[in-house]
Amino acid sequence: MKIGGHAYRTIWPEDDGARVAIIDQTKLPHRFEVVHLTTVDEAARAILTMQVRGAPLIGVTAAYGVALAMRVDASDEALAAAVAFLAKQRPTAVNLRWALEEMRRHLAPLEPGKRADAAFAHAGLLADQDVAMCKAIGEHGLQIIHEIAARKKPGEAVNVLTHCNAGWLACVDWGTATSPMYQAHDAGIALHVWVDETRPRNQGAALTAFELGSHGVPHTLIVDNAGGHLMQRGAVDLVIVGTDRVTASGDVANKIGTYLKALAAKDTGVPFYVALPQSTIDWTLEDGFVIPIEERSGDEVLRLSGRTADGAVHLFDIAPEGCVAANPAFDVTPARLVTGFITERGICAASRAGLLALYPERDAAA
Amino acid sequence: MKIGGHAYRTIWPEDDGARVAIIDQTKLPHRFEVVHLTTVDEAARAILTMQVRGAPLIGVTAAYGVALAMRVDASDEALAAAVAFLAKQRPTAVNLRWALEEMRRHLAPLEPGKRADAAFAHAGLLADQDVAMCKAIGEHGLQIIHEIAARKKPGEAVNVLTHCNAGWLACVDWGTATSPMYQAHDAGIALHVWVDETRPRNQGAALTAFELGSHGVPHTLIVDNAGGHLMQRGAVDLVIVGTDRVTASGDVANKIGTYLKALAAKDTGVPFYVALPQSTIDWTLEDGFVIPIEERSGDEVLRLSGRTADGAVHLFDIAPEGCVAANPAFDVTPARLVTGFITERGICAASRAGLLALYPERDAAA
Numbered sequence: 133m134k135i136g137g138h139a140y141r142t143i144w145p146e147d148d149g150a151r152v153a154i155i156d157q158t159k160l161p162h163r164f165e166v167v168h169l170t171t172v173d174e175a176a177r178a179i180l181t182m183q184v185r186g187a188p189l190i191g192v193t194a195a196y197g198v199a200l201a202m203r204v205d206a207s208d209e210a211l212a213a214a215v216a217f218l219a220k221q222r223p224t225a226v227n228l229r230w231a232l233e234e235m236r237r238h239l240a241p242l243e244p245g246k247r248a249d250a251a252f253a254h255a256g257l258l259a260d261q262d263v264a265m266c267k268a269i270g271e272h273g274l275q276i277i278h279e280i281a282a283r284k285k286p287g288e289a290v291n292v293l294t295h296c297n298a299g300w301l302a303c304v305d306w307g308t309a310t311s312p313m314y315q316a317h318d319a320g321i322a323l324h325v326w327v328d329e330t331r332p333r334n335q336g337a338a339l340t341a342f343e344l345g346s347h348g349v350p351h352t353l354i355v356d357n358a359g360g361h362l363m364q365r366g367a368v369d370l371v372i373v374g375t376d377r378v379t380a381s382g383d384v385a386n387k388i389g390t391y392l393k394a395l396a397a398k399d400t401g402v403p404f405y406v407a408l409p410q411s412t413i414d415w416t417l418e419d420g421f422v423i424p425i426e427e428r429s430g431d432e433v434l435r436l437s438g439r440t441a442d443g444a445v446h447l448f449d450i451a452p453e454g455c456v457a458a459n460p461a462f463d464v465t466p467a468r469l470v471t472g473f474i475t476e477r478g479i480c481a482a483s484r485a486g487l488l489a490l491y492p493e494r495d496a497a498a
Numbered sequence: 499m500k501i502g503g504h505a506y507r508t509i510w511p512e513d514d515g516a517r518v519a520i521i522d523q524t525k526l527p528h529r530f531e532v533v534h535l536t537t538v539d540e541a542a543r544a545i546l547t548m549q550v551r552g553a554p555l556i557g558v559t560a561a562y563g564v565a566l567a568m569r570v571d572a573s574d575e576a577l578a579a580a581v582a583f584l585a586k587q588r589p590t591a592v593n594l595r596w597a598l599e600e601m602r603r604h605l606a607p608l609e610p611g612k613r614a615d616a617a618f619a620h621a622g623l624l625a626d627q628d629v630a631m632c633k634a635i636g637e638h639g640l641q642i643i644h645e646i647a648a649r650k651k652p653g654e655a656v657n658v659l660t661h662c663n664a665g666w667l668a669c670v671d672w673g674t675a676t677s678p679m680y681q682a683h684d685a686g687i688a689l690h691v692w693v694d695e696t697r698p699r700n701q702g703a704a705l706t707a708f709e710l711g712s713h714g715v716p717h718t719l720i721v722d723n724a725g726g727h728l729m730q731r732g733a734v735d736l737v738i739v740g741t742d743r744v745t746a747s748g749d750v751a752n753k754i755g756t757y758l759k760a761l762a763a764k765d766t767g768v769p770f771y772v773a774l775p776q777s778t779i780d781w782t783l784e785d786g787f788v789i790p791i792e793e794r795s796g797d798e799v800l801r802l803s804g805r806t807a808d809g810a811v812h813l814f815d816i817a818p819e820g821c822v823a824a825n826p827a828f829d830v831t832p833a834r835l836v837t838g839f840i841t842e843r844g845i846c847a848a849s850r851a852g853l854l855a856l857y858p859e860r861d862a863a864a
Contacts, residue, residue: 391727448806460728
């Protein structure tokens with residue numbers, strides 16, 4: 133999507149074949165900085181420190197991380213080590229493990245001398261596939277927005293609420309949850325997005341507001357507490373969020389707080405959709421409540437990044453000195469609260485039957 | 499309650515009879531500062547800018563505001579003007595209107611020359627009544643905590659979650675929602691409090707964490723998004739919140755985000771109690787959804803107060819430049835989501851019948 137009129141992806145290999153460029157998302161929204169990854173350690177660090185975040189982008193970054201490792205040592209041992217090292221950076225993200233397995237499966241049969249070039253090419257293919265998948269998700273989600281827009285009075289906007297950033301900054305382009313919004317906006321549908329700030333890391337305030345604003349999509353920032361009230365008052369037509377992992381029965385692990393919005397949507401009759409590429413589905417799990425939930429540092433709750441009036445960016449403490457904080461990073465929304473999934477193959481119910489209707493090859497595999 | 503070993507109330511008249519001391523709560527948790535109100539304008543400003551906040555403290559501050567007005571001009575016109583002026587500072591707070599009506603009713607029959615001293619005395623009486631009411635609320639709420647503690651294994655703490663600050667800083671002493679917690683802690687019950695930070699103004703992080711910490715009650719700060727997850731995982735035994743207004747049918751207007759916690763409590767089977775003094779009950783209203791919801795400045799969402807490593811306190815921006823924010827300050831939790839009310843007279847169901855059982859004189863009045 134566009135920033136300052138220039139079309140970007142979130143990750144791309146430089147022509148020298150030795151560096152991979154990313155947008156440092158920890159600097160947003162205050163500064164737009166492109167940084168280069170040159171080693172597998174730098175790729176792992178970019179994932180761990182959330183310079184890149186979002187399930188699809190984490191997967192593609194890990195794939196390029198394997199490619200960077202292969203440039204140094206393309207032995208079987210180095211391949212296994214790179215895959216294992218990258219996999220442990222974010223335990224909740226199934227897409228990370230999927231992308232790494234995809235790289236391993238592709239590279240393992242090759243002779244070591246061919247692995248580095250093949251790894252870069254395959255990481256690039258995964259990136260292109262992600263763009264195509266996100267575009268398809270948007271096309272399917274656009275139908276839902278079209279139907280709501282058709283019931284509106286002339287000039288009335290369709291109001292979508294989203295949590296966290298399942299935007300193009302979380303993917304390679306388009307985004308998952310945002311793809312229907314970008315496509316609706318580009319198609320001339322009057323659309324307005326309520327953006328949850330998404331404490332503690334403020335991905336909504338820092339990233340979703342930034343990317344929607346950069347692309348020209350009307351939006352309003354709200355605190356995470358406000359969405360239920362807005363739904364009660366009829367100000368939300370539709371919720372669309374992303375996910376880090378969906379189980380085979382349709383339970384949804386996503387950014388902490390998603391569950392609360394799903395409860396409010398159910399209580400107020402607002403449709404609640406989850407947008408996802410198929411790589412996010414964990415067919416090995418039924419019950420979402422066995423998904424390990426990453427417990428991040430309490431410092432992320434106690435300390436925020438912001439800019440003062442002079443434009444300088446600082447870390448600030450917002451709690452009393454000595455205060456202790458807990459920071460579970462994800463929660464699980466039970467399938468019963470989800471209206472449907474928007475995938476690259478279409479829209480389905482949040483259930484095993486719904487998912488199998490879109491992915492029948494999984495039924496044969498069972 | 500105690501700060502640095504010294505027992506404070508949140509508001510007190512100085513011996514000179516011309517000044518009223520308050521704790522400037524906008525400076526917390528970074529600085530503890532006592533400031534003096536000397537005019538009705540200063541009292542109104544303290545309410546508007548939230549140097550004082552919380553339904554009971556707003557009421558008592560308004561009462562002292564009337565007293566300060568009477569020192570300057572004790573005419574009928576000045577009394578009416580002071581009451582009208584103070585009432586409009588926070589439209590959602592029924593307690594503000596209650597305290598002002600109480601002052602007007604008490605002062606109007608007196609001859610002007612006696613009104614100033616009588617106003618100070620009556621404001622002091624309202625403060626003392628609030629302390630007694632909060633203490634009684636705590637004694638009733640303590641029973642609930644006792645019952646949960648009795649089912650725990652030895653050494654296991656009772657985990658209470660609270661939203662915003664219905665603490666002693668919101669009252670004159672004890673607090674409403676916190677009063678059962680302080681009394682349980684003081685009685686030696688192992689108690690741990692999950693403190694919602696309560697965006698956008700962070701009253702949980704700034705005030706509740708501060709006052710619980712000052713009094714020595716174990717607590718952990720969490721983002722507002724985390725409570726649902728903690729309830730799903732069995733980490734919350736009980737929710738207790740305060741309220742700005744309760745309707746005669748039991749609907750609860752409270753800080754934005756309360757509704758989301760009530761939904762999660764209902765979904766997970768966690769008891770959800772609202773602590774309130776009777777002055778918070780608006781017997782003239784049935785349906786909570788007609789309560790006017792204060793829409794505050796979006797700047798409160800975009801800009802936060804925090805301290806840098808050198809201890810300096812700044813305002814800092816967390817969203818992209820030019821970002822627009824909406825800021826509804828309260829939401830309404832339907833009575834069906836509330837396990838019960840904890841009032842100074844006891845515990846009752848969140849319904850007209852429940853409230854009338856505790857306040858039968860209201861039935862006679864109807």
